[in-house]
Amino acid sequence: MIISLNKRYVFVHIHKCAGTSIEVALAKSLKHNDIVLGSTKSGEKYQEFFKRSIGLNKHSTALEARGFLGDPMYAKFFKFAFVRHPVDRLHSLYSYALKLAHDAELTDDERRNFDANGKWPDRPPFRYKAVAAALESKSFSDFALHPLTWADAGAQPQWQSVCNAQGELIVDFVGKVESIEQDFTHICEKLEVTVPLEVRNSSHEKKSSHELSSLALSTVQDRFARDFALFGYSAE
Template sequence: MLGIKTAISTYIKAHSDMYPYRRYMCKNDCVFIHIPKAAGTSVLHALTGSTNHVQRDHCTAFNFKSADKKRFEKSFKFAFVRDPIDRLQSVHRYLLSGGNGINNKRLSSLVTADFAHFDDFVLNYLDPMRLHTEVLFKPQFSFLCNEYYELMVDFVGRYERIDQDFEVVRSKLNLKTSLPRSNISKATNSSELSDNVRHRIAELYSKDFELFDYPL
């Protein structure tokens, strides 16, 4: 009887939510680092089989390692990144549309009222400090790298070729589900941006451009 109780307890512990590790991570022996506005909702849908993700965790690789180093090291760790300019434009559109209506409600109202034009948002609102106080603005490298700018994950896919790159994840985790198209926005035409705006984004997200080899 005691053996059965121990087995049940072990199973529950292995398959329950242990923040920042979630049930689907324990089930698939993986760590998905969800960078905002980089198709994370679709990836979550494929991993969990559910579209009900009211609370989306945006934890860093360092958060996962600090919480459980042993689990972190044995898990398949992956993320998806996106062209910094395209991602920032997506963030801006997201805020103009109301954001998630909960955590960033105040920010959404501010941007809509005072920085509705993307150029104005980049040149007069964003600054180095705000990049680290709002998760939507955080550089992508800060989710994935250690203090030496070394990647802490096993695989980094790209938003721009997400169908192809997700196959790597699907094969590694033996997933039966293909990638659904959940909340994936279309790329915008960054060639229309002014030189000042492009230069400012290049300054703010210089390490993302460098580490993930995106053109300026």
């Protein structure tokens, strides 16, 4: 998340929607009293401080940002976020979870303990629900059907990050990862900044709904029904 007091804008960083790329790009134009949570070196460094002091974190919602700023100031700010096709976003989470697990690896003791009681070690990244779900899944379809997947913050519906309790949008602009260059250009024009956008944390893959079993696809459609409708994505 970015809250720029100088430029008067709020960027809501939704999981697996190019938020890191956008925050790193926009950080180049921030001033010393602007707030960036996560993604950049300083954003990661002070994330715990801001979480304790103002109750916000990297993936805080628009509603939480409004609570921090107050309704009058929030209304004066330009608020925006980026979303992604729900199936591609879920697959990005799956790929990212597998990468985290692969890069960390279990120690011999942890492997023996897992073989004995089926419990993953209580440390990052194995304590993350999406990582456990990915490791226990043989395919993307299995991941979409795993109960731990839907308990992970990264798999929560995108509308919850940009809407109020009644499901109404409370941001001014919602860009799409599928048209990120065009939409980011619009953002830069609105903010009157010129910064390059570089892709970061990309999974380098794109999966279509056809690679899900019928049951898995139905599950994704049900879980993300409001995302499909609100953001104009096809659920087929």
